[in-house]
Amino acid sequence: MGFMRTRLYILAFLCLLGAPVSAHPNPAQSFAACAGRFSAEMEHAWLLGTSHLTQHQTSLATFVSLVEASAPTGSRRSLFHLRVEAKLAHARLLHAGTFVREVKRAAFARATAAHFIRECRKLLLGG
Numbered sequence: 001m002g003f004m005r006t007r008l009y010i011l012a013f014l015c016l017l018g019a020p021v022s023a024h025p026n027p028a029q030s031f032a033a034c035a036g037r038f039s040a041e042m043e044h045a046w047l048l049g050t051s052h053l054t055q056h057q058t059s060l061a062t063f064v065s066l067v068e069a070s071a072p073t074g075s076r077r078s079l080f081h082l083r084v085e086a087k088l089a090h091a092r093l094l095h096a097g098t099f100v101r102e103v104k105r106a107a108f109a110r111a112t113a114a115h116f117i118r119e120c121r122k123l124l125l126g127g
Helices: 004-015 027-048 053-070 076-099 103-122
Strands: none
Touching: 027 053, 027 076, 027 103, 053 103, 076 103
16 A cells, blocks of 8 residues: 555656646645546536546546545545535536526536636646
């Protein structure tokens, strides 16, 4: 288990090198927010029956691993809270983007959700 954790720490560090300047100073918080966003994406894909479900599951698992590897001691509860908040906020965007009849509002929600997912993917190697 120690070898795997070390590899995840190295991966997290390398991800930070390619992260945008505005990345959160605590990488575990950025990873937790992304885990929440991909959790919402996964559930949305499952509910609508889209083909991206497996891709979202993989991304979610990756970010959960990164959170576990980079979480400071005693911060798991606050990181889980952050993950849930990000998931709920992202789910609202996805819901609005899919079901709101006001065209501009729906388009804005879709664009915002897509922006957040792109920012999360930038945290990963090859993203």
